[in-house]
Amino acid sequence: MSQLKESLTKGKFVITSEIGPPKGTNIMPHIEEAEHFLKGKVAAINVTDIQSAVMRFGSLATCRLLVEHGMEPVLQMVCRDRNRLALQSDLLSAAGLGIENVLCLTGDHQVMGDHKDAKGVYDLDSVQLLAAAKGLTEGHDMSGNKLDGTPNLFLGAVVTPESEPVEPQIIKMKKKILAGAQFFQTQAVYDIDRFASFMDKVRGFGVPVMAGIVVLKSAGMAKFMNANVAGVKVPENLIEEMKKMKTEEDKIKKGVELAAKVINGVKKYCQGAHIMPLGWDKHVPSIIAQCDLS
Amino acid sequence: MITSTSKSFETVLENLKGENKLFLVGCGDCATICKTGDEDTVKAMKAKLEENGKTVTGWIVVTPACNVGKLRKEFKAVKQQIDDSDSILVMSCGLCVAAVIDAVEQVKPVHPGTDTGFGGETIRFGQFTERCSMCGECILEDTGGICPVTMCSKGLLNGPCGGYKNGKCEVDPELDCGWMMIYERLGKLNKLDKMEPLRKPKNFAKWKRPRKLVLTDEQKFGKKKTTNE
Secondary structure, three states: OOHHHHHHHHOOOEEEEEEOOOOOOOOHHHHHHHHHHOOOOOOEEEEOOOHHHOOOOOHHHHHHHHHHOOOOEEEEEEOOOOOHHHHHHHHHHHHHOOOOEEEEEOOOOHHHOOOOOOOOOOOOOHHHHHHHHHHHHOOEOOOOOEOOOOOOOEEEEEEOOOOOOOHHHHHHHHHHHHHOOOEEEEEEOOOHHHHHHHHHHHHHHOOOEEEEEEOOOOHHHHHHHHHHOOOOOOOHHHHHHHHOOOOHHHHHHHHHHHHHHHHHHHOOOOOEEEEEOOOOHHHHHHHHHOOOOO | OEEEEEOOHHHHHHHOOOOOEEEEEEEOOHHHHOOOOOHHHHHHHHHHHHHOOOEEEEEEEEOOOOOHHHHHHHHHOOHHHHHHOOEEEEEOOHHHHHHHHHHOOOOOOEEEOEEEEEEEEEEEOOEEEEOOOOOOOOOHHHOOOOOHHHHOOOOOOOOOOOOOEOOEEOOEEEEEOHHHHHHHHHHHOOOHHHHOOOOOOOOHHHHOOOOOOOOOHHHHHOOOOOOOO
C-alpha cells in the first residue's frame, strides 16, 4: 500500500519532494541523488512529466527506477501529450510497475516549452483524467470495458491557492474531488495568512492538502516568478531578505530557512508540504531538519 | 466567415512552375471580405503573373466559390478560357479549392492561392476573431455563450488551469483566458453554478473526418405532401 496514502490517512503531517528527469539518458545521477538526499526523509517523491513542456526522460520510467531503489514515487501525468488511450494505458503500466501514487495535471502549454510547434493533445482535462483513473481502479476503462486486473491507484491533483480570482480554482478543486482526487498538492505558497484563508474555504472538502514549497534561490528568482509564473506571489519582505544575501552560501542558508519557515507556518492549516527544490535536492534534508514536525 | 490570407507571390510562382497559362478564380464572399479573392486582388494577381511571363487566359469571381452548383453554372461562360489554361489558381479558402476541383469538367491542376484560417466572427471591417471551433457538440448553453474549446488555449472543459494571471492566458500575456471570460460572464448572469457539474470528455467520434451534412427532402422543401392534400 502507498505509504503516502497511509501517512495522509493517519493524519500525519506529510512531507514529499520532487525530482525532474534530465534531457537525455543520464537518469542514474538523479536516482542516486534522490537516494542520498530524499530516501527515508520524505514520504514520497514526485517525478515531473515533461516539465514546462521541455522534452526529457520519462516520468514513468523514472518512477520505476525510484521503486527499484526503494523509494516511493508519485507519478505526475499531464494531459498535454497523450490521448485517453495512452493515458489509461500508462496508468495500467504504472500500477503494473509498482507505482500507486498518481498526480493528475493539465500540463503547461506546449508553447511554454522547447517544442513550440508540437500538437497539444488535451483529449482529457485534469478532471476527466482523474475520473478515468478512478474508473480504472473500479475495474473498467472509459468505455466501460472490464479490465483483466484492476490497478490500485492513489490519486492526487493540484490547486493554485494564490490564483486571482481563486473561486474558479475552488470550483475546479471540488470537481476534482468528485472525479476522484484523494489528495492535493498546491502551487507554491509563501504567504501564510493568505494560505490560511484559502484553507478556510476548502477544509470542509475533507481531502488532505499539501502546501507547495518552492525553495527560493535568489531575489532575482523570486522577482522572476512574481512577474512570470501564474499563481505565484513571493511577498516583498521575503525578496528583501533574500536580497541581503551576498554569497552563494548565505543564499542557500536563507532559502532553506525561508522554506522551513513556510512549512512551520502552514503546518497547522494543512496536512503536509510538498517541497519542490528545483535542483536543490541536496538542501532538502536541511529544510526538513529545520521543520518542527513533531 | 472563413478567413484566408494570401500566400506570398513567390510561393505562388514556385507552385506554378512549368505551367504558363492560368485561369484565376476569386470568391465574392469571404475571400472578398478578407481581400484575398476580391475582384481587385484577382486583377492585381493577373497583372503580376503577366509581369512574370505568365499568360492569364481568364478570371472569374464567383459568389460564393465554395458552391459547386454555382461554379458549374458560371464556368460554362468561361469554358474556353479554362480549356486554354494549364492550371487554375483559386484565390480563396480551401473549401473553394475543393469546390473548383469538383466543379471543373477539365482535369487540370488546381492551386491554392491562400492559407485558410478559421471560422471567424467579424469584429469590425478587416478584423476577425475565432469564437467557434465547429466541433459538432455545442456546449455554449452551459458556458455563457463563450466556447472553452475555442477560447481556452488548451480547450479545457471543466474550468481553468492554474495558468491564468491578470485574466490572461499563460501562453500569451495579451490573450484573454477563455475560462476567466466564462467565469466573469456567468457571474454577471448569476449562473456560476453552471461551472460546477463534471463535464465529460468530448466525443471525438462526432469529429470523424471528413464530416458531411445531408438534408432530407423534407428538411429542404418543407413538409412532405400527402395524397390527401
